[in-house]
Amino acid sequence: MVHANACLTPKGRLRLARCVVEDGWTYARAAERFQCSSATAKKWADRYRVGGQEAMNDQSSRPHRSPRQLARRRERRIIKVRFTRRWGPHRIAAHLRLPRSTVEAVLRRYRMPLLRDLDQASGLPVRRAKARRYEHAAPGDLIHVDIKKLGRIPDGGGHRKLGRTIGNRHNKKQGRGYAYLHHAVDDHSRLAYSEILTDERKETASAFWGRAKAFFGEHDIVVKRVLTDNGSCYRSKLFAEALGDDIAHKKTRPYRPQTNGKVERFNRTLNQEWAYAQTYFSDEARAATYQSWLHHYNHHRPHTGIKSKTPIDRLRVHNLPVKNS
Structure with a gap:
């Protein structure tokens, strides 16, 4: 920003206009003195004649009418x-x-x-420190693997949508328990493979990884590294055998879920856009829509972290074949 006494700021314009209007200078002489064009000298002189000193300030460039503005x-x-x-x-x-x-x-x-x-719980503005972001250069360089426990919906609906009184009544009739969502998310493209399973045992996690690896293989993604937390199923010899010798296994720092941030962000998206996005009256009804939502996430939902592309579009940048089913 220029200082207040610079030429042709409000104070300089006022001096130019007074030279023309009050002292009788010609536009050419005033323009030479204040190092501007004659047209500019005439503009400020005319404004001074109409509005006086106040007219020397900058005016809004907003149009008086905007007929094409959104309704x-x-x-x-x-x-x-x-x-x-x-x-x-x-x-x-x-x-x-x-x-x-x-x-x-x-x-x-x-x-x-x-x-x-915004705070995700209340929706109120908060101040947060800016987080450091990273991204691997190619698909398969790092796959984030995690398990999310999701409360099952009792028949008739749960308390989140129907309130505590009705939800607790449905829970008492049959109990609730948890569903275990196993995820594998590619760090570069955000392509996700996920299944709803019954537990988080080492046999289940190892079998899931076998299917996830096959899924990424169908998209010509060669997995080089896998990042997990320190859960017992991921520390087992069975999971290490499922990974094999050609895939490096990295673990997050204890009590530091931010290290596995891509899959944690996937969990938040899942909560907002699928798990609690509408009212389900049974856990089976919600589970039946999961693979459809997952297809939407991979093929149709734009992702700000990858410049508003979908995960499938991000794979096309690397000339990898895309499976649309």
Whole structure:
């Protein structure tokens, strides 16, 4: 920003305009003195005649009318989707079939805070330290593997959607327990393979990895490293045998889930967009929709971490064959 006494800032414009209007200088003489064009000298002199000293300040470049501005009803719909689903502009734009730049302009106009500045539980703005991000250069360089325990939904529905009174009544009739979601997420492309299984034993985790490796092989991804936490199933000899000698096994630092951040972010997306996105009246009804949602995640959902591409599109950048089924 230039200082207040520089030429042709409000103070300099006022001096130029007074030389022309009050002292009778010609536009050419004033322009030579203040090192500008005659047209510029005339512009500020004319403004001084009409508005005086106040007219020397910069005026807003916003047009008086914007006939092509988005309708107020559609603006409110953008804000509603942002507020209720906490989506970024890329997802709102895809959902409402609008240009991303239009959605971003509406969010700025309404002063909506960035998603990274919101607390996920309350939705209130918070200040957070900026996290360091990393990404491996090619598919298969690192696969994040993890298990998420997800409370089963009792028949009739659970307390998250129906309230504590009804949900607890359904729980008492049959008990609930947990489903175990085993994940494998490619660090570079975010391509995910996942299954809902009954436990987290070493036999189950090892068999899951065999199917996950085959899935990545179908996409011509050669796995080089696998990153897991320090769970007992991953420390077992059986899991080491499933990995084989050609895949390096790395473990996260204890009590540091951020190290396995790609799969933790997948878990959060799963919670928001599938597990609790709608009301399910049984655990079987929710499980029946999982593979369909997983296909949507891999093939159709844009991901901000990979420049709004889908995981399948990211694989195409590396000229890898894509399986669409």
